[in-house]
Amino acid sequence: MSQVEQTTRQTINQMFNARSVAVIGASNNPGKYGYMTVASMLKGGYEGKIYPINPKGGEILGLKAYRSLKDLPETPDVAMIVIPVHLVPDIMKEAAEIGIPGVGITSAGFSEVGRNDLQEEIVRIAKENHIRIIGPNIEGFIYAPNKLHVQFYPVIENYGRLATITQSGSMTNGLLGWANDEGLGISTCINLGNQVDICESDFLDFLAADENTRAVIMHLEGVKDGRKFIQSLNNIAGQKPVAVLKAGRSVAGKKSIVSHTASLAGSHDVFKSICRQFGVAVADDIQSLYDYGRTLSLLKIPNGNRIMVISSSGGLGVLTVDEAESYGLSIPEIPRKIIVELTKMDFANPLGSMSNPIDLATIRVEEFEKVALLLDQHDLADVFIFNFGDPIPGAGDMLIELSRKIKASIIVSYMGGESEEKKDKPRMQKAGIPVLPTPERAIRTIAACVRFGEVQREKEKKKSIDYQCPGREEFSDVSSLVPEYIVINLLKQYYIPYPEYGLAASAGEAVAVAKKLGYPVVLKVVSHDISHKSDVGGVAVNLKDADEVRTGFSNIMDRVSEAVRGAALQGVLVCKQADDGVEVIIGALDDAVFGPTVMFGLGGIFTEVLKDVSFRVAPLRRRDAEEMIREIKAYPILEGVRGQTGCDINKLIDLLLNVSDMVIERPEIKELDLNPVRVYENNILVLDARVIKREKRKEK
Numbered sequence: 001m002s003q004v005e006q007t008t009r010q011t012i013n014q015m016f017n018a019r020s021v022a023v024i025g026a027s028n029n030p031g032k033y034g035y036m037t038v039a040s041m042l043k044g045g046y047e048g049k050i051y052p053i054n055p056k057g058g059e060i061l062g063l064k065a066y067r068s069l070k071d072l073p074e075t076p077d078v079a080m081i082v083i084p085v086h087l088v089p090d091i092m093k094e095a096a097e098i099g100i101p102g103v104g105i106t107s108a109g110f111s112e113v114g115r116n117d118l119q120e121e122i123v124r125i126a127k128e129n130h131i132r133i134i135g136p137n138i139e140g141f142i143y144a145p146n147k148l149h150v151q152f153y154p155v156i157e158n159y160g161r162l163a164t165i166t167q168s169g170s171m172t173n174g175l176l177g178w179a180n181d182e183g184l185g186i187s188t189c190i191n192l193g194n195q196v197d198i199c200e201s202d203f204l205d206f207l208a209a210d211e212n213t214r215a216v217i218m219h220l221e222g223v224k225d226g227r228k229f230i231q232s233l234n235n236i237a238g239q240k241p242v243a244v245l246k247a248g249r250s251v252a253g254k255k256s257i258v259s260h261t262a263s264l265a266g267s268h269d270v271f272k273s274i275c276r277q278f279g280v281a282v283a284d285d286i287q288s289l290y291d292y293g294r295t296l297s298l299l300k301i302p303n304g305n306r307i308m309v310i311s312s313s314g315g316l317g318v319l320t321v322d323e324a325e326s327y328g329l330s331i332p333e334i335p336r337k338i339i340v341e342l343t344k345m346d347f348a349n350p351l352g353s354m355s356n357p358i359d360l361a362t363i364r365v366e367e368f369e370k371v372a373l374l375l376d377q378h379d380l381a382d383v384f385i386f387n388f389g390d391p392i393p394g395a396g397d398m399l400i401e402l403s404r405k406i407k408a409s410i411i412v413s414y415m416g417g418e419s420e421e422k423k424d425k426p427r428m429q430k431a432g433i434p435v436l437p438t439p440e441r442a443i444r445t446i447a448a449c450v451r452f453g454e455v456q457r458e459k460e461k462k463k464s465i466d467y468q469c470p471g472r473e474e475f476s477d478v479s480s481l482v483p484e485y486i487v488i489n490l491l492k493q494y495y496i497p498y499p500e501y502g503l504a505a506s507a508g509e510a511v512a513v514a515k516k517l518g519y520p521v522v523l524k525v526v527s528h529d530i531s532h533k534s535d536v537g538g539v540a541v542n543l544k545d546a547d548e549v550r551t552g553f554s555n556i557m558d559r560v561s562e563a564v565r566g567a568a569l570q571g572v573l574v575c576k577q578a579d580d581g582v583e584v585i586i587g588a589l590d591d592a593v594f595g596p597t598v599m600f601g602l603g604g605i606f607t608e609v610l611k612d613v614s615f616r617v618a619p620l621r622r623r624d625a626e627e628m629i630r631e632i633k634a635y636p637i638l639e640g641v642r643g644q645t646g647c648d649i650n651k652l653i654d655l656l657l658n659v660s661d662m663v664i665e666r667p668e669i670k671e672l673d674l675n676p677v678r679v680y681e682n683n684i685l686v687l688d689a690r691v692i693k694r695e696k697r698k699e700k
Contacts, residue, residue, distance in 0.1 A: 160185025
């Protein structure tokens with residue numbers, strides 16, 4: 001962690017653990033945010049000093065009110081600014097004069113309504129005086145360990161180990177309300193607002209080290225600094241689980257007119273891949289985000305993906321395993337000898353089923369307990385999911401006690417529980433047992449916990465990776481197409497195989513090169529002005545002799561000249577024709593938000609039609625490359641189907657890692673397409689390579 005990042009974390013810590021808080025704009029009017037903020041702090045039980053600031057002085061909610069910051073008896077650790085927007089710059093200057101380290105600005109009316117001038121002014125004042133800003137345009141923040149509710153709404157009563165980071169005040173209120181009502185509670189609530197200074201990544205870094213927080217859920221509309229965000233995810237990955245709901249998913253990222261990779265990389269596609277890369281759960285809606293937060297903050301992280309389902313209703317069990325299989329969770333069979341042991345037990349309903357999913361067809365809690373104890377004794381599951389389709393008297397007490405006896409994790413799906421469910425749910429969740437209303441929702445959260453566990457175990461074995469990209473600012477957005485013969489030389493430096501080839505400026509030279517390589521050959525036009533050669537007739541394949549090469553050269557020159565008027569044609573690339581094989585695409589782009597990003601998918605002409613692709617940000621770990629390959633729907637083709645020979649997956653993995661190294665070490669690469677890449681049983685060849693290069697800024 002850099003010195004700047006360390007200092008930011010220390011400032012956030014000082015603000016959240018503040019021993020004194022100034023509320024600028026405090027009021028005696030219950031309809032004012034300044035009143036509500038002070039009232040929230042008092043109701044929340046804050047034990048530090050509260051300094052209301054109001055030009056009229058007097059008393060506010062029983063506290064002495066001060067006319068200005070200069071009148072305070074001490075410098076507060078944080079100031080909340082709750083005043084009209086045009087007054088904020090002057091208050092920032094006052095805060096600077098007395099040395100306040102950090103402020104939260106609830107005032108709205110900055111860049112979100114076009115007042116960039118006001119926003120730039122407060123940023124300038126803050127930088128000049130080393131003041132850190134949360135906001136502006138926020139409700140405030142809550143840090144439960146310090147009983148600090150320095151926002152105007154709501155005040156929570158139940159403290160837990162879940163932290164929320166949200167872009168929206170309404171999201172903040174909704175998530176806190178659910179967590180409070182269900183007894184789940186929260187540790188920290190952060191409202192981001194305009195993020196002119198301290199941003200989502202800084203808060204993630206703080207929460208990664210916060211011993212009071214076990215899991216984090218985030219609602220984001222955008223990311224302030226993509227590579228910084230990635231580094232923060234990498235820092236917290238394996239330490240604490242994170243779930244994210246990203247708004248704006250329907251808006252695709254910018255697309256290049258010349259790159260397959262860029263045209264396939266919608267911003268949300270890349271975002272989801274980044275989340276998977278670091279074990280972050282991606283929610284599709286607000287309810288799912290809360291579900292993830294509930295389970296990730298409570299469930300004992302499982303050591304594997306084996307799910308044992310025990311239900312009071314057979315129908316719930318079937319729904320559970322259907323959902324589990326769709327998320328790649330394992331539903332282990334119960335060995336015959338253990339089924340025999342189970343059938344010897346005294347069950348109220350002998351018509352139940354003892355295969356996984358188990359249907360006990362009963363509401364007797366002792367039967368659920370006996371079955372779980374026996375199965376755990378034989379280590380048959382990493383997670384037990386209990387499906388209660390009826391009120392189950394005593395279920396809460398039984399499961400809380402059971403959780404202390406068994407190795408596996410426990411989660412509950414409770415439907416139709418009525419008063420028993422309402423009574424037991426808060427108690428179970430306080431004891432670390434998540435309770436979800438349907439089996440499908442429970443399974444989705446289990447899958448998120450399993451994924452986090454995988455990343456956690458992987459990170460324990462591997463050294464840390466730096467996701468910063470030094471030197472990237474050297475290049476402008478001006479791009480140029482690099483001739484393929486130059487790209488080939490670059491590929492060689494990274495051990496990326498390409499067929500034997502030669503350059504030819506005339507038909508005669510093409511014949512000479514072909515003779516040296518051996519027939520058949522392929523001809524490809526060479527031009528700075530042409531990206532997709534086949535689209536303009538710039539490719540001739542399977543040429544078997546000198547006459548075909550001469551004719552092929554002439555035809556290419558004629559077709560391309562007609563299709564692209566004025567194109568500068570340098571000649572052709574003559575390549576040894578490769579054998580047939582499975583075609584994939586490997587690409588990379590400099591994503592506008594997240595930086596160097598690698599893509600993998602089905603290759604050839606179907607790439608943009610099927611869009612069967614996966615993404616990861618560079619640099620890649622070997623696990624990342626393996627997952628990219630297995631994620632695509634066409635993966636069975638690579639393994640070999642219907643008697644076909646499988647492909648060399650290890651060479652594919654190596655190629656992805658080499659491309660990752662290339663785009664990290666060569667920041668001048670804006671976009672890269674290797675398409676098609678032909679994969680064989682024991683070999684791999686790149687048949688076409690395209691690079692769009694950043695050009696250095698011209699000196700003024």
